[in-house]
Amino acid sequence: MTTPCCSRRAEDHHCASVVIDALDLSYGARQVLRRVTMTVPPCGVTAIIGPSGCGKSSLLCAINRLTDLIPGCRVSGTVRVGETSIYDAGTDLIELRRRVGMVFQKPNPFPLSIRRNIELPLRETGIRDKACLAEATERVLRDVGLFAEVKDRLDQPALRLSGGQQQRLCIARALVLEPRIILFDEPCSALDPIASAVVEELIAGLRGSYTVLIVTHNLAQARRIADQVGLFWVMEDAGELVEFGEREAFFEHPQHDLTKAYLSGAKG
Amino acid sequence: MTTVDRILLWVIRALAAVSGVLVLLVSGFLILGAIPALRHVGATRFLLDPSWHPADPSTRATFGMLPMIVGSLAATLGAIVLVGPIGLASAIYCRFYAPAAVARWYRRIIELLAGIPSVVYGFWGLVFLVPLVMRLRPPGQCLLSGILILTFMILPTMSLIADAALGTVPAEILRGAAALGLGRWTIVRRVAMPACRSGLCTALILSTGRAIGETMVVLMVCGNVARMPRSVMDPVRTLTANIALELAYAQGDHRSALFVTGGLLLVLVLALVLSAELISGGRIHE
Amino acid sequence: MSEGGTHTDARLVLARLPRGRGEWVVSWLLAGTAASVVSVFLCILASLLHRGMSGLTLDFLLGVVRDAGRSGGIGPIIVSTLWILGVCLLAALPVGLGTAILLAEFSASDGMLGKVVRISLDVLAGVPSIVFALFGNAFFCIYLGFGFSILAGGMTLACMVLPFWIRAAELSLRAVPNDYRLAAAALGMSRHRLITRILLPTAAPGLLAGLVLVVGRALSETAPLLLTSGYVTRMPGSVYDSGRSLAVHIYDLSMNVPGGEANAASASLVLVVLLVVLNSGMTWLSERFLHGRVLQV
Numbered sequence: 001m002t003t004p005c006c007s008r009r010a011e012d013h014h015c016a017s018v019v020i021d022a023l024d025l026s027y028g029a030r031q032v033l034r035r036v037t038m039t040v041p042p043c044g045v046t047a048i049i050g051p052s053g054c055g056k057s058s059l060l061c062a063i064n065r066l067t068d069l070i071p072g073c074r075v076s077g078t079v080r081v082g083e084t085s086i087y088d089a090g091t092d093l094i095e096l097r098r099r100v101g102m103v104f105q106k107p108n109p110f111p112l113s114i115r116r117n118i119e120l121p122l123r124e125t126g127i128r129d130k131a132c133l134a135e136a137t138e139r140v141l142r143d144v145g146l147f148a149e150v151k152d153r154l155d156q157p158a159l160r161l162s163g164g165q166q167q168r169l170c171i172a173r174a175l176v177l178e179p180r181i182i183l184f185d186e187p188c189s190a191l192d193p194i195a196s197a198v199v200e201e202l203i204a205g206l207r208g209s210y211t212v213l214i215v216t217h218n219l220a221q222a223r224r225i226a227d228q229v230g231l232f233w234v235m236e237d238a239g240e241l242v243e244f245g246e247r248e249a250f251f252e253h254p255q256h257d258l259t260k261a262y263l264s265g266a267k268g
Numbered sequence: 269m270t271t272v273d274r275i276l277l278w279v280i281r282a283l284a285a286v287s288g289v290l291v292l293l294v295s296g297f298l299i300l301g302a303i304p305a306l307r308h309v310g311a312t313r314f315l316l317d318p319s320w321h322p323a324d325p326s327t328r329a330t331f332g333m334l335p336m337i338v339g340s341l342a343a344t345l346g347a348i349v350l351v352g353p354i355g356l357a358s359a360i361y362c363r364f365y366a367p368a369a370v371a372r373w374y375r376r377i378i379e380l381l382a383g384i385p386s387v388v389y390g391f392w393g394l395v396f397l398v399p400l401v402m403r404l405r406p407p408g409q410c411l412l413s414g415i416l417i418l419t420f421m422i423l424p425t426m427s428l429i430a431d432a433a434l435g436t437v438p439a440e441i442l443r444g445a446a447a448l449g450l451g452r453w454t455i456v457r458r459v460a461m462p463a464c465r466s467g468l469c470t471a472l473i474l475s476t477g478r479a480i481g482e483t484m485v486v487l488m489v490c491g492n493v494a495r496m497p498r499s500v501m502d503p504v505r506t507l508t509a510n511i512a513l514e515l516a517y518a519q520g521d522h523r524s525a526l527f528v529t530g531g532l533l534l535v536l537v538l539a540l541v542l543s544a545e546l547i548s549g550g551r552i553h554e
Numbered sequence: 555m556s557e558g559g560t561h562t563d564a565r566l567v568l569a570r571l572p573r574g575r576g577e578w579v580v581s582w583l584l585a586g587t588a589a590s591v592v593s594v595f596l597c598i599l600a601s602l603l604h605r606g607m608s609g610l611t612l613d614f615l616l617g618v619v620r621d622a623g624r625s626g627g628i629g630p631i632i633v634s635t636l637w638i639l640g641v642c643l644l645a646a647l648p649v650g651l652g653t654a655i656l657l658a659e660f661s662a663s664d665g666m667l668g669k670v671v672r673i674s675l676d677v678l679a680g681v682p683s684i685v686f687a688l689f690g691n692a693f694f695c696i697y698l699g700f701g702f703s704i705l706a707g708g709m710t711l712a713c714m715v716l717p718f719w720i721r722a723a724e725l726s727l728r729a730v731p732n733d734y735r736l737a738a739a740a741l742g743m744s745r746h747r748l749i750t751r752i753l754l755p756t757a758a759p760g761l762l763a764g765l766v767l768v769v770g771r772a773l774s775e776t777a778p779l780l781l782t783s784g785y786v787t788r789m790p791g792s793v794y795d796s797g798r799s800l801a802v803h804i805y806d807l808s809m810n811v812p813g814g815e816a817n818a819a820s821a822s823l824v825l826v827v828l829l830v831v832l833n834s835g836m837t838w839l840s841e842r843f844l845h846g847r848v849l850q851v
Contacts, residue, residue: 066447069566071368093572097449108444111463120458121448124574170444177448273745277660283652284671287720290713291674294681297692357587364568365584371569374588377595383833384598385774387801388822391808395815396601420594427591439566451574453581481682483777488809508684508777515691515781530688534681541680 015211016082016099016180017042018063023077025058027070032058034238036077038230040181045204045212047222050232050262055239056215057105059232060183063213064100065093082180098125101174101182101210106190107166109158109173114150117158117169118176125177140172144202164195171202182206184214188221200225219263223251231259298534301527305331308521314528320494320510322522331525335496337532339411339504342497343486344479346415347422351479352472354419355426362427363434364456375431382424390488393417398489405501409491412500417485426475433467434460466547473544477537483508507533602826606819614820619787623807624814628821630789634704634797635773637790638783641708642772646716647765654723655749679717683777686714690782705793707783711775715768722764726757763839770832773825776801800825 018040025033033055040046048056058067065086067073079086086096098121110117118137127133137154141147146168150161158169167187174182184203188196204225206212216222222229229251230244243256254260309331317332324330358378362371393413402408437460445455461468491503492513505513511526518526573581617627653671661668690710700706730753738748754761776799784796785806798806804821807814 064447066443068570069443069446069568071565071567094449094451094574097447102444102447104440104444104447106440108438108440110441110445110459112459120454121450124450124454173448270744270746276746276749280652280656280660281667283649284656284667286649287653287716288667288671288674290716291678291681293693294678294685294689294713297689297697298685301688301692354587354591357584358591361584361588364571365581366588367569368567374592377592379833379837380830381591381595381598383770383829384826385776385801385829387774387776387804387808388598388602388826391804391818391822392598392601394808395605395819396597423591442566442568446571451577452568452571453577454574455571477680477682481684483682483684483687484805487777488805508682511684511688512777512780515688527688527692530685534685537680537682538677541676545676 014180015043015209017080017211018181018213019078019080020059020063021078021080023059023062023075023079025055025062025067025073025075028072031238033062034235034240036239036241038241038244040211040213041228042211043208044227045207045214045225046228046230047226048213048215048230048232049217049219049222050239050242051234052217053239054232054234056232057185058239060102060185060213060215063181063183064097064102065091066102068093098177099180101177101179103167103170103174103182103184103187105186107163107170109161109166109169111157111159113155114158114161114169115154118173121173122176136176140175143175144168144172145198146172162195164191164198167191167195167199168202171199179210181211181213184212184216186215186217189217223247231256231262233258233262295534298527298531301524302531303524305521305524305528309525311528314525322514322525323518326521329521331521333507333510333525333529333532335494336505336507336510336529338496339486339490340480340506340508340533342411342500342504343414343418343490343506344476346411346500347418347479348472348476350415350419351422351426351475355423355471355475356430356468358423358427359430359434360456362431364452364460378424378427378431382428384421386421386482386484387488389417389421390485393485393489401501407491407503409489409503410501411490411497411504414486414490414504414506415500417489418479418482421482421485422475422478425478426471429471429474430468433464433471436467437463470544470548473540473547477540477544480540481508481533481537483512487512602819602823604819605816606821606823609816609820610823614817615824618789622811622814623787623803623817624811625817628800628803628817628824630787631798631800631803631821634783634790635799637704637793637797638708638711638779638799639769639772641705641793642711642715643765643768645709645712646719646768649712650716650719651723651761654720654727657720658724658727659745659749659753675717675720678713679721681714683714683775686710687778687781689713690778695782700794702782702784702786702796703794704783704790704797707779707797707799708793710778710782711772714775714778715771718771719764719768722767723757723761726760726764727753729760730756759839759842763836766832766836766839770829770836773799773829773832774801776805780805 020036020038023033023036024031036059048059050056061067062075063079063081067075075087081096081100084091110120112120115137118140119133122133122136138147141150146165149165158166161169187203188199191199200221203212203214226247228245229247231242232239233242243250243254243259251263254263313331314333317330319330319332320335321330362374366374397416398408398413401410401413441459441463442455445459450459486506487509490506490509492505492509493503494505494510497504507529511529515523515526614627615632616629618629619631620626657668657671690706694700694706694709695702734752734756735748738752779799779802783799785798785802786796787798790797800821804818804825807818807821
């Protein structure tokens, strides 16, 4: 039973693809990404793996233009989210960031109540009706498996939740805007193993409804949940995309020497 | 521990004891000075007497402090009502709206303003603001002038403390808010400000304490008439100005009454500082 | 972002956050507020310069006070001010440094004393200046019999600045890396050597910043000096003489001397310039050596 007023999906409900073409990213004089070209297929889970410092997180920030907020950051090349090239002049950043959701490595709920954490972004889209908001809140909390645990304390501070619960809350908060793509930046690395497993299962469950792009250090995790996998590596002081392909092919028959070495644990 | 170490430790302990005892000394002399008036005049007369004429021969002397209490409260309240929003707006502009170069210079200007002594603010009030107010309605030295100059004087401090409070909002919260497509003002109003609420409250409370305790500005621009003001354009005298004006020549119970005034001020300001410490949960001055 | 922590702590360029619909009103209001604040600053500056710039001559700085201050200079005033400052520093610096050393280096073993001292200093920092005027008048002028004198004024100021000096000194001492203390202990160095040879020299820049802060505060205070060091405009002969500070002179010229505005403006310029130089020096010092921790409130 859906309440149409709360659903934004009516307009463009299908998950979007991300096409990156010749992306260069640098912080001041230091180049972080060099000529990255890749296509993230819609509605699937794509994992990006690689050692620390090769620009994986920066890549995510380039997709929702959070790079704008970093002093001295320069981005060149093209990034298309769905049909829109997001680095064109006149791009509506607010609309972009509603379409592209992001979950960070360290859970960052607002210092507000659980309910307000979820309602705040939704209110900004213009939805003010209390019944709508409550219904949407419950829906996303159920989606992340948190509703049963918190339904009696929705008005209590979100910061009182455990790490795993906070991260699920952040995911719910991202989901409530019904984005077409969700970016995950090592979402499980700050969590204990049990919470990590719960979040991982949750992410896998998003397949089909959202395009998921996840940066992870955990090869086994990539193997478990990804449809496509990309390996990044630092080549000549900047990160580059070394290999990209279907999960089976990537893990069973890696093409690049680096990939073979990385997967066998010899390097990185 | 060598002997020299032991001696050093005792010297240091003695010096620290001097620091510790100082506050007792100050309050002690304040109380000592106030006791005669409290005994001879009685606390209720300070509030109920019809006027302030403590130097009149003893049977006709009156000690009504109410006009000065109202003067202090009115000036402080007026200043805080203005300083709160303006100081906050200034801090928000500096942190969230100004381009980096502008923000640097703006902060420098605010720091310069914060360094100007109150007597110079008072002087500027006398030569610039008071003539302007006088054109509205003479005399120019009145409650309104006092409120305005007090506002200008406290504004830099409020702005700086609020700015520091806004700076404690973790970047990851702001990043998360931006990633959710929240607009800049929404982030400021609904994420950043609630996150540093206690710091902002502390800023306001400390500013209030400064306003109540201020002497020179109100001495110079408020008119110093010890009568109950009926509008903002009337001259007033504050508790602080009262002490500054009369202490030099006051005798006996009159002088003692001024110590009572000082004690009242001390209690008020300390109550404010205490609540600021409670709200911020620890040291306010970093 | 997990890139080796390089950008997790960086300041964000918040001015590049996008504005929502209808937020332009807020933006204009905020910019307008900032512009008004800057105008007030310029107005004050203009007032002072307009009235006082022409009178700012060497004669003014060094000459004697004539005609109740309407003409002549501020030579004796400057001398009195420096003497008052001298008394204040002589009294406050040693006491404050000793207290700061206790709080920073010995507070574990002296728990009770340290706690009491800290609380009483916090209270002292909150006391309004006019109450110090009352105290100074009652204690230094009358009880100790100094009368209206530079000595009484300086001692009163010393009481006022003590909490801030101690805060700054304690911060500077705490900023000295613990490695030095551990190394000294491992070498069997005695406590007093550690303090005099290592801690104090290392903390010196921060202490200097604190000193500058204290001098700035002392120069700005007017009310306490009005009631403890008096009004005399003659060149002082000893610390028992009465003498007025620069701030008191400005007050007197503004309020009690008709026609004294010009010289009041010139004197204000001198005072403000002095304070600006001091404050800039302090900011520079505390940014370089204390990471900006000493806030001049």
